[in-house]
Amino acid sequence: MIATLLQLLPEADFLSPTIDWHAIAPEMVILIGSLVLILLDSFKLDKAKPFMPTLASLVLLGALIPVITLAIDGSTRVLFGGSYVVDSMSLVLKALFLVSAYIVVLMSTNYVADGDYWESEYYSLIVAAVLGMLVMCSARDLLMIFVALELLSIPAYMLAAWRKGDEKSNEAGLKYYLMGVFASAVLLYGMSLMYGVGRSTRLDVIAENLVRIGDGRGAPIVTLAMIFVIIGFAFKVSAVPFHTWAPDTYEGAPTPVTAFLAVASKTAGFVALIQIVFYCFAARPDIIQPVFAVLAILSMTVGNLIALKQTNVVRMLAYSGIAQAGFMLAPFAVIETNREQALSSIVIYLVIYAAMNLGAFAVIIAITRKTRSAEITSLGGLFSYMPGLTVVMTIFLASLAGIPPFGGWYAKFGVWQALIGGNTALGYALAIIMAINTVVAAYYYLNVAKTMWFDEAPDGDTAPVKIPFTLIGAMGITVVATVMFGVLPGLLTNISDFSPVAAALGR
Amino acid sequence: MMNFLNDWGLVLTIFLPLAGALVMMAIPKQSEGAIKLVALGAPLAAAAMGILLMLNFDYGDSESLQFMVNRNWIELINSNFILGLDGLSLPLLALTLFIVPLVVIYSWQHVPNPGNPKAFFTLMLILETAMIGSFLAQDLILFFVFFEVTLLPMYFLIGVWGGEQRRYASIKFFLYTLFGSAFMIVAFVALYFLAKAPTGIAxxxxxxxxxxxxxxxxxxxxxxxxxxxxxxxxxxxxxKTTAIVIFGGMFLGFGIKVPMFPFHTWLPDAHTQAPTQGSVILAAVLLKLGTYGFIRIAIPILPVAARAWAPIIGILAVIGIIYGALGCLAQTDMKRLIAFSSVSHMGYTMLGISTLTAFGLNAAVFGMVAHGLITGLLFFIAGSVKERYHTLDIKRLGGLLISAPKMGWILGFATMASLGLPGLAGFWGEFPAILAAYEPAVGLNVALFRTLMVLAAVGTVLAAGYLLWLYQRTAFGTPSEEFENDPNITDVNKFEWLAWSPIIAGIVILGFFPGLIFNVAGPAVEVIARTVGG
Structure with missing residues (x-):
């Protein structure tokens, strides 16, 4: 039976691909690391528990080494017949994921141990999700992208429900899971249509076919497929109107997991969008530009307006994250006329957003160690008893609001530059809408700062609380990054000058 | 020496206060003495640097940028760390370096409630760095960064140390300014993409x-x-139409900061609620960022659009003059009255700017410095009055000349200076601005500007009205019963003398020797006026 089937295959022999081990070394380190974590847990049980955070950190930082050597080498490596590419942009993003995950591990160390949650599994799941993110950075193939997406999502579903005893956490996990699976289904349907008209799973081949099809036969299917795929990822990056899961999930999930979802997971969604849009859908800007413009405008406006009303700081950050996603979606809408700047502005935004948002969550974890609540009012009077923490939080809030000299201003500036540089009416309109939204957003960020600085402590309890050194480390890294990126944005623009990448993907 | 100044002079002037702020963060909260020493030392060091620069400044060549620093900053967008000092920046730099140490001296005895001198002075030093940086930056993005950095410290100064309505006032101040600067940055980016290399001599x-x-x-x-x-x-x-729209973005950014009618509503609230020190800095320096932005950035870079906008700016300026003056007449709170007088006085500055002539621009520069000194002094006095009487309600005050005669006389001096008495600095800020409107730049509507001139002149009468009225009600008469034998009401103390006498001296000196500023700023604004064709 099998023999007859094999005979039906074309004559071509199956050649095992030559594998550039250096190029996939980061992924290999993470893969082996996550297996080690699982095995240690299985054999040593509780004895291994105290070492798990350290081990996970070592794995994540260890994977950075090959990323750095690859960056020094600098050449673009193409693997698996073009479906896996390691170039300068993918390396920047990989480093971003590894460092973000490392900071999340720092933030989790005491949180998970103090809360008496399962520890070993927690870290192996985080590392497994990071593997999916790394693959996403290099994937240039629909299947590869889908596998990467599932690999990073499934651990996240479980992590969101990690506080098993808490109803809210269960709700968070379930909601995230159902919405995530639904989004995957939509995405997969879009991808299958795309495969049908594009006749390949490779993004570059599909792009060629899209150009060939143009407005001819199959054009409606192309439109449908593109919109489905974009909607699938819009769920992942929590763009309005596909955002409804985010606030509940963020509030219910353990805070370090929330940070992981809000930063790493969202970034992964954007990376997937970058791959698919810049390498493939850019062939039909007439279809995708309006879609992205609508998503961006809705996300930034609705996200901001709802954030204004929040009384819980984590929910506020969830909605603000939706608005920030809107800012990041905007450059996609000028992809036709300003491709290079659109690309680099999105990547720069992702990097800065990771630093300031992770930092904000780290401070919230530190504060809730004392207040046991994430209500904004519970932050009152923080300046009087923990001034250092207040200043750090203020820096993150100011950065999120886009006030110099903290990183956020350059992120927003980059987007404005991309939008205006495109010199299209749509770009100018988006720039103006974004300017107005920036001001709205400043209000609720400052509202938190106001509570910390101006108000009295709610119950008169002004005993400072001890902050574990891992959390201090997490805050230290993020605050230094936030300030450095704001004062010397050149550091960032030098590594994110993707003009060669962008040039290579010109039609 | 000259080499050192060329390389490091401006950089040190900007960042010495910031260095002081960083040192301050390392000092424990309890050692107030050390904190105050740093708080005074850093601005004085910056001022010393500034004096060195001014001594070595080539006044014969004040239209060109001197002591220039030019380093790579953000290569990708070709934005560089460019600093330079010319005749336009110099008076404002001097004003900033002059006012901040005086504010620190004034705060010596007691930091406003709820105390915490460490945080208070740290914020003030950061603010000083940002203000100086804005006046020296010669790159739009660098300017934008410094311009924005002024926001947060001021927000906290008002919000933490301010009056009862401080929360509302601080957020209003912040959002208003941010709204303007968001459009300003969009305008800057548009310039980046659209501007092209010129022809000919340019x-x-x-x-x-x-x-x-x-x-x-x-x-x-x-x-x-x-x-x-x-x-x-x-x-x-x-x-031309694009340029007009871009100018509009900048107009929002700078106009809100000035503040111009109808964007002025944040100012009375911010001033009334801010602590004395905050009000002084806000009035003396921060408002000038807006007018400076018009002269340095908006007008020379977009000359054609500036001519199109000039009548609108002129009309709004005069509305501001009259409206501010009428607003003053309706106030019952001394500090709020001074705040409205700021709206009116900045109107004269904007009127001078709107003529687009060298004469008008020069008057505007003088007006900025004069307003900085005079209104700064008025806010200082209001602060001291509030400290003694615990109220600024004009109805309840009175008899200041009896209970605290020296302070009463200084208030009299300040009101005279503010209403533009010849021989004091205020006169040279207002009178030439009004005069300039008689002969606006070629091509502008002469009839319109002459009408504006007449209206602005009416404004001076109103100014005399509200200021004399204020003085009459607070200083003349006898103290009301509740304050008659109040032991808290003492005369000017030594810290106040130390802080105020340099300002008083400055107002008199500039009144008698207006050339000190006119001659320095003149050549610089003349170049700008020439580019607009005035």
Whole structure:
């Protein structure tokens, strides 16, 4: 039976691909690391528990080494017949994921141990999700992208429900899971249509076919497929109107997991969008530009307006994250006329957003160690008893609001530059809408700062609380990054000058 | 010496206060003595640097930028760390360096409630760095960063140390300014993409800047945020309507900061609620960022649009003058009255600017410094009155000349200066601005500007009215019963003398020797007026 089937295959022999081990070394380190974590847990049980955070950190930082050597080498490596590419942009993003995950591990160390949650599994799941993110950075193939997406999502579903005893956490996990699976289904349907008209799973081949099809036969299917795929990822990056899961999930999930979802997971969604849009859908800007413009405008406006009303700081950050996603979606809408700047502005935004948002969550974890609540009012009077923490939080809030000299201003500036540089009416309109939204957003960020600085402590309890050194480390890294990126944005623009990448993907 | 100043002079002037702020953070909260020493030392060090720069400044060549620093900053967008000092920046730099140490001296005895001198002075030093940086930056993005950095410290100064309505006032101040600057940055980015290399002499000047400009041809995209380069370009290659829209973005950014009618509503709230020190800095320096922005950035870079906008600016300025004055007459709170008088006085500055002539611009520069000194002094006095009487309700005050005669006389001096008495600085800020409106730049509507001139002149009468009225009600008469034998009401103390006498001296000196500023700023604004064709 099998023999007859094999005979039906074309004559071509199956050649095992030559594998550039250096190029996939980061992924290999993470893969082996996550297996080690699982095995240690299985054999040593509780004895291994105290070492798990350290081990996970070592794995994540260890994977950075090959990323750095690859960056020094600098050449673009193409693997698996073009479906896996390691170039300068993918390396920047990989480093971003590894460092973000490392900071999340720092933030989790005491949180998970103090809360008496399962520890070993927690870290192996985080590392497994990071593997999916790394693959996403290099994937240039629909299947590869889908596998990467599932690999990073499934651990996240479980992590969101990690506080098993808490109803809210269960709700968070379930909601995230159902919405995530639904989004995957939509995405997969879009991808299958795309495969049908594009006749390949490779993004570059599909792009060629899209150009060939143009407005001819199959054009409606192309439109449908593109919109489905974009909607699938819009769920992942929590763009309005596909955002409804985010606030509940963020509030219910353990805070370090929330940070992981809000930063790493969202970034992964954007990376997937970058791959698919810049390498493939850019062939039909007439279809995708309006879609992205609508998503961006809705996300930034609705996200901001709802954030204004929040009384819980984590929910506020969830909605603000939706608005920030809107800012990041905007450059996609000028992809036709300003491709290079659109690309680099999105990547720069992702990097800065990771630093300031992770930092904000780290401070919230530190504060809730004392207040046991994430209500904004519970932050009152923080300046009087923990001034250092207040200043750090203020820096993150100011950065999120886009006030110099903290990183956020350059992120927003980059987007404005991309939008205006495109010199299209749509770009100018988006720039103006974004300017107005920036001001709205400043209000609720400052509202938190106001509570910390101006108000009295709610119950008169002004005993400072001890902050574990891992959390201090997490805050230290993020605050230094936030300030450095704001004062010397050149550091960032030098590594994110993707003009060669962008040039290579010109039609 | 000269080499040192050329390389480091401006950088040190900007960042010495910030260095002081960083040192301050390392000092424990309890050692107030050390904190105050740093708080005074850092601005004084910056002022010493500034004096050195001013002594070595080539006054014969005050139209060109001196002590220039030019370093790479953000290469990708060709934004550079460019600093420079010319006749336009110098008076404002001097004003900032002059006022901040005095504010620190004034705060010596007691930091306003709820105390915490460490945080208070740290914020003030950060604010000083940002203000100086804004006046010296010669790159739009660098300017924008400094301009924005002023926001947060001021927000906290008002919000933490302010009056009862401080929360509302601080957020209003913040959001208003941020709204303007968001449009300003969009305008800057649009300039970056649209401006092209000019033709003729301007092209030669542009090429002389060197770097990427050296081999530019007319019509090449400029792709620069450098103020000099953009000024030489003079919006070449930008269609008139586009330029007018871009100017509109800047108008929002700078106009809100000034503040111009109808964007002034944040100012009375911010001033009334801010602690004395905050009000002084806000009035003396921060408002000038707006007017400075018009003269340094908006007008020379977009000359054609500036001519289109000039009548609108002029009309709004005069509305501001009259409206501010009428607003003053309706106030019952002394501090709020002074705040409204700021709206009115900044109107004269904007009127001077709107004429687009060298004369008008020069009057505006003088007006900025004069207003900074006089209104700063008025806010100082209001603060001291509040401290003694615990109220600024004009109805309840009175008899200041009896209970605290020296302070009463100083208040009298300040009101006289503010209403523009000849021989004091205020006169040279207002009178030439009004005069300039008689003969606006060629091509502007003369009839309109002459009407504005008449209305502005009416404003001076109103100014005399509200200021004398204020003085009469607070200083004359006998103290009301509740304050008659109040032991808290003492006369000017030594810290107040130390803080106020330099300002008083400054007002008199500038009143008698207006050339000190006119001659320095003159050549610089003349170049700008020439680019607009005035």
């Amino acid at each position: 092209l030669e000047q542009l090429r002389a800047l060197g770097g990427s400009y050296a081999d530019m041809q007319a019509g090449d995209p400029l792709r620069s945020f450098g103020m000099q380069a953009l000024t030489y370009s003079g919006a070449a290659g930008i269609a």
